[in-house]
Amino acid sequence: MSAATQAFIRERRSQLLDELKTFLRIPSISTLPEHRPDIDRAAGFVADSLRRAGLENVEIIPTAKHPLVYADWLHAPGRPTVLCYGHYDVQPPDPLELWISTPFEPTVRDGNLYARGSADDKGQFYMHIKAVEALRAVHGALPVNLKFLIEGEEEVGGASIARFVAENPARLKADVALVSDTALYADGIPTLCIGLRGLVYTEIEATGPSRDLHSGLYGGAAPNAVFGLIELLSRLKNADGVIQVPSFYDDVEPPAPAERESWERLPFREEDFLEEEVGSACLTGEPGRSVLERVWARPTLEVHGIAGGFTGAGAKTVIPASATAKVSLRLVPRQDPDKVVAAFRQFVAAQTPKGIQTQVRVLSAGPAVMVNPDHPAIRVAAKAFSDTLGQPTVFIRSGGSIPIVGDFATHLGIPTVLMGFGLPDDGLHSPNEKYRVENYYLGIMTIAHFLEEYGESGVA
Amino acid sequence: MSAATQAFIRERRSQLLDELKTFLRIPSISTLPEHRPDIDRAAGFVADSLRRAGLENVEIIPTAKHPLVYADWLHAPGRPTVLCYGHYDVQPPDPLELWISTPFEPTVRDGNLYARGSADDKGQFYMHIKAVEALRAVHGALPVNLKFLIEGEEEVGGASIARFVAENPARLKADVALVSDTALYADGIPTLCIGLRGLVYTEIEATGPSRDLHSGLYGGAAPNAVFGLIELLSRLKNADGVIQVPSFYDDVEPPAPAERESWERLPFREEDFLEEEVGSACLTGEPGRSVLERVWARPTLEVHGIAGGFTGAGAKTVIPASATAKVSLRLVPRQDPDKVVAAFRQFVAAQTPKGIQTQVRVLSAGPAVMVNPDHPAIRVAAKAFSDTLGQPTVFIRSGGSIPIVGDFATHLGIPTVLMGFGLPDDGLHSPNEKYRVENYYLGIMTIAHFLEEYGESGVA
Numbered sequence: 034m035s036a037a038t039q040a041f042i043r044e045r046r047s048q049l050l051d052e053l054k055t056f057l058r059i060p061s062i063s064t065l066p067e068h069r070p071d072i073d074r075a076a077g078f079v080a081d082s083l084r085r086a087g088l089e090n091v092e093i094i095p096t097a098k099h100p101l102v103y104a105d106w107l108h109a110p111g112r113p114t115v116l117c118y119g120h121y122d123v124q125p126p127d128p129l130e131l132w133i134s135t136p137f138e139p140t141v142r143d144g145n146l147y148a149r150g151s152a153d154d155k156g157q158f159y160m161h162i163k164a165v166e167a168l169r170a171v172h173g174a175l176p177v178n179l180k181f182l183i184e185g186e187e188e189v190g191g192a193s194i195a196r197f198v199a200e201n202p203a204r205l206k207a208d209v210a211l212v213s214d215t216a217l218y219a220d221g222i223p224t225l226c227i228g229l230r231g232l233v234y235t236e237i238e239a240t241g242p243s244r245d246l247h248s249g250l251y252g253g254a255a256p257n258a259v260f261g262l263i264e265l266l267s268r269l270k271n272a273d274g275v276i277q278v279p280s281f282y283d284d285v286e287p288p289a290p291a292e293r294e295s296w297e298r299l300p301f302r303e304e305d306f307l308e309e310e311v312g313s314a315c316l317t318g319e320p321g322r323s324v325l326e327r328v329w330a331r332p333t334l335e336v337h338g339i340a341g342g343f344t345g346a347g348a349k350t351v352i353p354a355s356a357t358a359k360v361s362l363r364l365v366p367r368q369d370p371d372k373v374v375a376a377f378r379q380f381v382a383a384q385t386p387k388g389i390q391t392q393v394r395v396l397s398a399g400p401a402v403m404v405n406p407d408h409p410a411i412r413v414a415a416k417a418f419s420d421t422l423g424q425p426t427v428f429i430r431s432g433g434s435i436p437i438v439g440d441f442a443t444h445l446g447i448p449t450v451l452m453g454f455g456l457p458d459d460g461l462h463s464p465n466e467k468y469r470v471e472n473y474y475l476g477i478m479t480i481a482h483f484l485e486e487y488g489e490s491g492v493a
Numbered sequence: 494m495s496a497a498t499q500a501f502i503r504e505r506r507s508q509l510l511d512e513l514k515t516f517l518r519i520p521s522i523s524t525l526p527e528h529r530p531d532i533d534r535a536a537g538f539v540a541d542s543l544r545r546a547g548l549e550n551v552e553i554i555p556t557a558k559h560p561l562v563y564a565d566w567l568h569a570p571g572r573p574t575v576l577c578y579g580h581y582d583v584q585p586p587d588p589l590e591l592w593i594s595t596p597f598e599p600t601v602r603d604g605n606l607y608a609r610g611s612a613d614d615k616g617q618f619y620m621h622i623k624a625v626e627a628l629r630a631v632h633g634a635l636p637v638n639l640k641f642l643i644e645g646e647e648e649v650g651g652a653s654i655a656r657f658v659a660e661n662p663a664r665l666k667a668d669v670a671l672v673s674d675t676a677l678y679a680d681g682i683p684t685l686c687i688g689l690r691g692l693v694y695t696e697i698e699a700t701g702p703s704r705d706l707h708s709g710l711y712g713g714a715a716p717n718a719v720f721g722l723i724e725l726l727s728r729l730k731n732a733d734g735v736i737q738v739p740s741f742y743d744d745v746e747p748p749a750p751a752e753r754e755s756w757e758r759l760p761f762r763e764e765d766f767l768e769e770e771v772g773s774a775c776l777t778g779e780p781g782r783s784v785l786e787r788v789w790a791r792p793t794l795e796v797h798g799i800a801g802g803f804t805g806a807g808a809k810t811v812i813p814a815s816a817t818a819k820v821s822l823r824l825v826p827r828q829d830p831d832k833v834v835a836a837f838r839q840f841v842a843a844q845t846p847k848g849i850q851t852q853v854r855v856l857s858a859g860p861a862v863m864v865n866p867d868h869p870a871i872r873v874a875a876k877a878f879s880d881t882l883g884q885p886t887v888f889i890r891s892g893g894s895i896p897i898v899g900d901f902a903t904h905l906g907i908p909t910v911l912m913g914f915g916l917p918d919d920g921l922h923s924p925n926e927k928y929r930v931e932n933y934y935l936g937i938m939t940i941a942h943f944l945e946e947y948g949e950s951g952v953a
Contacts (some may be wrong), residue, residue: 041930064807070583083744083844086521107706143911153946189807190807190808191573215705230709230901232709234810235807241773242771242772242773243771243773244772246770246771247893247921247922248793248795248797248821249690249692249823249891249892249893249894250788250891250892250893251770251771251781251788251790251892252785252788252793252795252822252823252892253734253778253793253892254766254771254776254777254778254784254787254788255771255773255776255777256771256773256774256775256776256777257795257796259796259797259798259799260726260730260795260796262728263723263726263727263796263799263898264555264732266720266723267723267724267726267727267728268727270720272724272846272847274713287876306714310706310711311702311703311706311711311714311715312702312703312704312717313701313702313703313715313716313848313849314716314847314848314849314850315715315716315847315848316714316715316716317715317716317846317847317848318713318714319713326711327712327714328710328711328712328714331713333708333712334715335708335712335717335720335810335812336717336719336720336723336812336813337708337719337803337808337809337810337811337812337813338801338802338803338804338809338813339800339801339804339816340720340799340800340801340804341721341798341799341817342796342797342798342815343797343798343819344798344799344800344817344819347524347649347650347856348650348694348797348821348856348857349797349819350692350795350818350821351797352795352797352800353796353797353798356799357804359802359804359808359809360804361708361808361810363708363709363713365714386775387775387776387777388733388773388774388775388777389773389774390774396807396808397808431709431710432709432710432711432712432713433710434709443618450847457571461707464709483763
C-alpha cells in the first residue's frame with residue numbers, strides 16, 4: 034500500500050481509537066424499544082462520520098423499524114464500485130454483572146478494547162469509514178467508487194435492509210460488497226471467509242388439552258403437549274445427528290478436494306476445540322466427517338430452546354396444554370430454503386403425535402453463500418491481507434450465516450469480500466465483548482490497501 | 494343419624510357458613526415466605542376451633558417448616574378411634590386477574606362459595622371440626638375416640654407431617670383415618686375413594702457444552718443439551734404411552750373383575766370427558782384399556798415441564814449448555830417406589846445420549862394405596878353417605894396421590910376413609926376455586942352421622 038496512507042493512519046492511532054470509543058458509548062441496542070433514541074443517535078453518528086470522510090449523498094433512510102444510512106462517492110470512472118456494509122446496532126449487554134468494565138464505557142485492557150459492539154460490528158465497519166477518510170486525505174480522491182449501506186437491525190433479523198436491497202438494486206449497483214463482520218482464523222492469520230451456511234429459523238408450537246390438567250386425574254388418557262413436542266422433535270435427527278426430513282440432503286454437495294486439503298493445513302486441533310471451546314464430554318455429529326466439514330460444509334438442525342409446563346422450583350403435577358420450541362436448520366450451498374421449509378413443514382405435520390396439534394412459524398429463511406476464490410476482488414483482498422499481516426491468506430468457510438451476503442448475491446448479483454479482523458474469542462453477544470486494538474489499526478490499513486490495489490487493478 | 498344432631502346442624506347453617514368464611518379470609522399460602530404470619534394465624538384459628546369443639550390437648554406443634562395442629566378426645570373406652578386429617582394451607586391464587594371475586598374474600602354466587610381453599614382443603618376438613626362440635630353439643634360426649642392432625646404444608650410437599658407420623662406412631666394410634674380432600678364422582682352421588690396412585694416426582698438436568706454456543710460456529714460438532722434431553726425423554730414411552738423402563742410393569746395387577754364392572758356402571762361418558770374436561774383432538778394412552786382403567790389403575794409417566802436454551806421472542810441461535818425437565822411416574826398398588834426409582838435412574842443413565850450428562854433428582858416417592866371396601870369403617874361410611882344423600886354409595890379410585898394416606902398405612906397400619914364432598918369442577922389450584930355450600934352442610938351431617946354409626950357399630 035502507499036507509504037503515505039500507511040503513515041497517515043499510523044500517526045493518527047490515538048485519534049482513531051478515541052473516535053471509535055465515542056461511537057461505542059452509544060448504547061444502540063436494537064431489540065429494546067427504550068433504546069430507540071440511541072439507535073437514532075448512532076445512525077446520526079454514522080452519517081456524520083461518512084460526511085467527514087468525504088462521502089456524498091449521505092442520507093438517513095427511515096424504514097419500518099430502524100433507519101438505514103446510505104452514502105456514496107462515485108467519481109472514479111472506469112474503476113470498480115465497492116459496496117460497504119455494516120451494522121450500527123448491538124446486542125443487549127445482559128448479564129451486566131459479568132462485565133469487568135461497563136459495556137458502554139469502552140476500556141482498553143491488555144491490548145483489547147472492551148465494549149459491547151467493539152467487534153460486532155461497530156469497531157469493524159467503522160474501519161471502512163476510517164480507511165476511506167485516510168485515502169481521501171492522502172490522495173485527495175478515492176481509488177474506487179464507493180457506496181455505503183449501514184443498517185440498525187442486524188441483531189433483530191435485518192428485515193428492513195433485506196427489503197431495501199430487494200427494492201433498490203439500481204441504486205446499490207456495485208461490483209463487489211465488502212463486509213467486516215467475521216474473525217481471523219487465529220490471531221495473525223489473514224483470513225478470507227468464502228462460504229457461509231444459510232439459515233431457516235422456525236418456531237414450533239404444540240397444543241394438547243385445552244388447559245393444563247392435573248396429571249393424577251388425567252394422566253393415562255390425556256395428551257401432553259410437552260411430551261408430544263418432545264416426541265416430534267426427537268424424530269428430526271437420528272442418534273448420529275443425521276436429519277430425518279425426507280429429501281433434505283438431496284442437493285448437498287461435498288466440499289471440493291482442494292478445499293478439503295486446504296482445511297487440513299489449518300492449525301486446527303480437535304482436542305483444543307473440544308476442551309477450550311465446546312467443553313462437553315465429547316464432540317458429536319455425523320460419523321466419518323471432520324469437525325471442520327461438519328461445522329462449515331454440512332447442514333445441521335438445532336433446537337435452540339424449549340419451554341412448556343411447570344419449570345419452577347419443586348413439584349407441580351400438570352399435564353401441560355402447550356409447549357414451544359425454536360428450531361433452526363443451517364443450510365449449505367445448493368440447498369433451497371423454500372424447498373427445505375416445505376419439506377420441514379410436511380415432516381412436522383406427518384410426525385405430530387396423536388392428540389397434539391402443531392404449528393410451524395418460519396421466522397427467517399436464507400440460502401448459503403459461496404464466493405469463488407478466483408474472483409478478482411477476492412484475489413486482491415487476499416494479497417492486501419497477506420501484505421499487511423505478512424502471512425499467506427487462508428480461505429475458510431464459516432458455519433454461521435450473514436443473510437445480507439445472500440441478499441447481495443440474489444438481488445445485486447455480486448460477491449462479497451468477507452474481510453473480518455475479529456478473533457474467535459471476542460465474545461460476540463456475550464459479556465466482555467472485546468476487539469483487539471491492534472487489529473483495528475491493521476484492519477484500517479488492510480482495507481485502505483485493498484481499495485487502492487483493487488482500484489489500480491482496473492477490473493470493473 | 495340422630496334427629497337432634499341433624500336439627501342442630503340445620504339450625505346453625507348461617508353461623509356455620511360465617512365461621513368458614515372467617516377461616517377462608519386468612520391467606521395461608523404455604524409456598525410464599527411473606528405469608529408465614531398468615532400460616533401462623535391459620536394454625537391458631539384451627540387450634541381455637543378445635544378447643545371450641547370440645548377437643549382436648551390442643552397443641553400447635555412447631556416443625557422445620559409450618560406448624561402442625563394436634564388435638565384429641567379419648568373418653569369413649571371400647572369405642573374405635575378416628576384420626577381426622579386436613580390441611581390449613583392453600584395454593585397461591587395467581588393469576589389474580591382471572592378471579593371474579595377476590596380469592597380471600599369468600600363470596601357466595603349460585604349456591605357456591607368462591608374462595609381459595611374453599612374446597613382444598615379448609616372448607617372440607619373444617620366440616621370434621623363442626624361435626625364434632627355438633628355431636629358434643631347434642632350428646633354431651635362423642636361417639637368415638639378422636640384425634641386430629643392438621644398440617645400447613647400439604648401444598649408444598651408435606652414433609653413435616655410425614656416425618657411426624659413416622660416418628661409418633663404411638664401418639665397417633667387409631668383404627669381408621671378420615672380425610673375429606675376428594676370429590677364426589679358427580680353432584681349428588683355419594684362417593685368413597687378406595688384407591689390412590691402413588692407418585693415418584695423427579696427432576697432431570699442435562700448438560701452438554703460448558704456454555705451456550707453459537708449454533709453457526711459449532712452446530713454439527715457440539716452436543717446440544719436441549720436436544721439431548723429431548724432424545725432421552727422421548728425414549729421413556731412408546732407412541733402408545735407404554736413406559737419403556739425395564740421391569741416397570743412387573744408388579745402391576747389388573748383391577749378385579751368386580752371393580753371393573755362397578756366402574757362400567759358409573760355415569761361416565763368418554764365424549765364428555767374428552768370435550769368438557771380434556772379438550773384435545775382425541776384421548777390417548779394404552780390401547781385396549783378403558784379411560785377409567787387408564788387414569789385409575791394404570792401407572793403413567795408425564796413430563797410436567799421442560800426448560801432450556803432461548804425461548805424469548807424472535808430468533809437466537811444458541812446451542813444450549815443445559816436443560817431441565819420435571820418428570821413424574823404415577824404408581825399403582827404393589828409397585829415399590831424405591832424399585833421404580835432405581836429402574837428409572839438406570840434407564841436414564843443408559844439412554845443419555847453421547848456428549849450429554851444427566852442428573853436425576855428425586856423430589857418425592859410414595860406408593861399407591863388401596864383400601865379394602867369390606868373394612869368396617871368403609872362399610873359404615875358408605876351407609877352414612879347413602880343415608881344422607883339418598884343414593885347408593887359408589888366406590889371409585891382416583892388417579893391422584895395423597896401421600897399422607899400412604900404414611901398412615903405404612904406407619905400406623907390403618908386404612909383411610911376418603912370421604913370428600915367437593916365436585917369435579919371445583920377448580921382446585923385454579924382461579925375461582927369454589928365449594929358448593931349445600932355440600933358443606935351435607936358433609937357436616939354425613940361426617941356426624943358416620944361418627945355416630947361407627948361408634949355404635951362397636952368395632953374397635
